[in-house]
Amino acid sequence: MAAEIQEKRVIPKEVANAQQEIWKFILGFTPTAVVKCAIELRIPDILENHETPMTLADLASEIGCNQSSLYRIMRFLIHYKIFQEKLVSETSVVGYALTPLSRLLTRHGENSMADLVLLESTPVMLAPWQKLSAWVLDNKQLPFDAAHGTDLWGFTAGNPEHSKIFDAGMACDARVGVAAVIEVCPEVFEGLKTMVDVGGGDGTALRLIVEACPWIHGINFDLPHVVAAAPATRGVEHVGGSMFDYVPKADATYFMKVLHDWTDEDCIEILKKCREAIPQDTGKVIIVDNVIGQKEDHEYVGLMIDMVMIAHTTNGKERTLKEWSYLFHEAGFTRYTIKRLQTYHSVMEVYP
Ligand SMILES: C[S@@+](CC[C@H](N)C(=O)[O-])C[C@H]1O[C@@H](n2cnc3c(N)ncnc32)[C@H](O)[C@@H]1O
Ligand SMILES: O=c1cc(-c2ccc(O)cc2)oc2c(O)c(O)ccc12
Numbered sequence: 001m002a003a004e005i006q007e008k009r010v011i012p013k014e015v016a017n018a019q020q021e022i023w024k025f026i027l028g029f030t031p032t033a034v035v036k037c038a039i040e041l042r043i044p045d046i047l048e049n050h051e052t053p054m055t056l057a058d059l060a061s062e063i064g065c066n067q068s069s070l071y072r073i074m075r076f077l078i079h080y081k082i083f084q085e086k087l088v089s090e091t092s093v094v095g096y097a098l099t100p101l102s103r104l105l106t107r108h109g110e111n112s113m114a115d116l117v118l119l120e121s122t123p124v125m126l127a128p129w130q131k132l133s134a135w136v137l138d139n140k141q142l143p144f145d146a147a148h149g150t151d152l153w154g155f156t157a158g159n160p161e162h163s164k165i166f167d168a169g170m171a172c173d174a175r176v177g178v179a180a181v182i183e184v185c186p187e188v189f190e191g192l193k194t195m196v197d198v199g200g201g202d203g204t205a206l207r208l209i210v211e212a213c214p215w216i217h218g219i220n221f222d223l224p225h226v227v228a229a230a231p232a233t234r235g236v237e238h239v240g241g242s243m244f245d246y247v248p249k250a251d252a253t254y255f256m257k258v259l260h261d262w263t264d265e266d267c268i269e270i271l272k273k274c275r276e277a278i279p280q281d282t283g284k285v286i287i288v289d290n291v292i293g294q295k296e297d298h299e300y301v302g303l304m305i306d307m308v309m310i311a312h313t314t315n316g317k318e319r320t321l322k323e324w325s326y327l328f329h330e331a332g333f334t335r336y337t338i339k340r341l342q343t344y345h346s347v348m349e350v351y352p
Contacts, residue, residue, distance in 0.1 A: 031080050035105065036121040038077060039114045041065070044098060044105040053086040053095025077102075111176060119169030120308075124148070124155070124162050128311040135310065143311045151314050157225045164229065170257065171204035177256060177288050178208040180341040188286055188347060189213040194250040195286075196221050198243050198274070199258035202230045206254075210235040219248050243270050247277040256288040260309060261316040264327060271331030275352055285350040291338070293320035298344040324348060 011019075038044065046062050047054060056074070060067045074096055077083050082105070086097040104113045119125060128143035135143050148155050156163035181188060189195070189209060196219040197206045206218040214235065220227060224240030232238075239248055244266075247253060253274040259267045274285050292302035302318045309316035319327075321338070328336050328350050336350040 030076075032117070032121060034073060034076055035082060036117055037073060038082065038102075039105055039107070039117055041073075042107070043083070044102045044114070045107055047083070047096060047098050047102070048106050048109075052088050053097040055088070055093060055095045059096060111179075113172045113176075115165070115168040116170075116172040119165050122162070122165060124159075125312065132311065142314060144313070152312055153223060157223065160225075160229065163225065167202040167226065167229070170201050174201070174205040174256060175208065176343055177341075177345045178205050180343045180345060181288060181347055182209070182212045184341050185339050185347055186212070188349060189216060191282075192216050192251045194219065195252045195254055196239075196248045196250040196277070197254045197256070198247055198270070199255065199261075201226060203227075203233055203236050203238060205256055206236050207233045209254075219250055221248055243273060247273045249277045251279065251282065252284050252286055253277060254286045254288070259287065259327070260289055260305070260318055261313040263315045263317075264323075264330075266314075267327045268330045271327060271333070271350075275332055278352065280352045283352060285333070287324075287348040287350065288345050289348070290318050290344055291321050291324060291340075291346045291348075292318045293322075294340075296340075296344075301344045 041063050043059070043063070046059065050058075054062070056067050056071055059074075060070045063070065074083060078085060078096075080101075081099050082102050083096050084099050085094050087093070088095045103109065104111055105117070106112055107114050127147035131141070131143035131146040134146065135141065142151070144152050144155070150158070152166075156166055189212075192213075193215070194217045195206075195209070197203070197209075198221050200206050200220040200222050203218075203220040206220045210216050210218045210233075216235070218233075218236040219239055220230060220233075220236050221239045221241060221243070222230070223242065227238040227240040230238050241248075243258075247270075259270070262270065271285065278284065290302040290305060292299060292306065306318040309318060325336070333350045333352060336348055338349075339347045341347065
């Protein structure tokens with residue numbers, strides 16, 4: 001039966017547009033929630049392991065679920081380009097297939113971000129968002145502390161299961177960042193005999209760096225409970241301690257997603273400890289992190305992570321180049337260079 005559709009304009013176009021756009025904010029959490037559901041159901045892995053596009057019936061049977069609920073999940077995710085529909089070759093049968101986005105959501109892929117989706121979706125990481133406005137109003141209790149009665153590091157120390165989820169989530173971004181540094185500016189690691197990754201988490205970044213640059217002896221330095229759970233890795237020594245007490249001596253210190261967790265005062269204290277830990281003539285501090293305010297397409301990533309810093313850290317923040325430069329100067333360093341990568345990361349090399 002053919003329907004006659006009439007569009008009647010009774011409200012101004014910009015109001016009508018706003019009335020549509022506002023839904024991105026009202027239900028903006030739904031893509032994250034449904035992507036999490038797809039990862040938990042292993043849909044990206046199942047499609048990756050299947051040579052041809054998979055029919056609804058085959059996918060439902062592999063997952064062990066009913067077709068009608070799966071159909072609605074897949075329809076939603078196709079709309080968001082997480083999956084696509086494709087003809088099974090030489091037939092008229094339509095099946096589901098991966099897209100560039102869902103290739104990043106398999107559980108063990110080289111560039112997988114699945115563990116970071118799962119981390120951000122845990123009740124532990126979601127609860128502090130409820131405390132944002134209270135923090136903006138009084139600037140007293142930090143959102144994470146208000147939700148959990150301790151800061152993130154105290155929480156991970158007392159909750160090994162969440163600590164594991166946190167380390168795995170951070171390792172996703174570390175893999176992407178390190179691959180970009182090694183590809184674009186491998187000279188950063190030339191001539192280094194030893195390098196300490198300060199706040200190196202489970203040692204993923206250092207493992208990849210040492211694999212690519214086997215002349216480096218890596219020291220993965222993190223809180224004792226974090227290194228105690230880190231896997232043993234050839235060429236990497238795990239050392240437990242706090243960067244507020246000392247930083248192990250090495251030719252260079254490396255920071256990735258660590259300084260953004262802390263205030264300017266804390267960062268200056270940590271960087272001063274690094275200056276003492278490296279040779280004054282040949283040493284350097286290598287920082288792989290975001291630099292915001294550069295008018296780049298991926299500025300929104302930095303701005304979102306800045307909000308994450310409010311929700312999850314002890315007054316951490318994303319920094320502009322001017323703000324990074326201030327830290328280096330105050331910690332007694334004399335010069336730095338900066339290289340931008342294709343990802344949202346930048347590499348800063350800072351010299352005594
Ligand atoms: C956001 S994670 C980054 C992990 C890793 N660098 C990466 O890029 O995936 C911050 C790390 O800093 C560590 N950390 C927190 N406080 C620390 C301290 N006082 N001394 C050393 N490491 C610390 C945490 O345990 C965590 O592994
Ligand atoms: O939840 C996060 C996420 C990040 C993060 C992820 C990806 C990036 O490129 C940068 C940062 O970092 C965090 C962090 O440093 C932290 O202390 C707590 C939570 C998160």
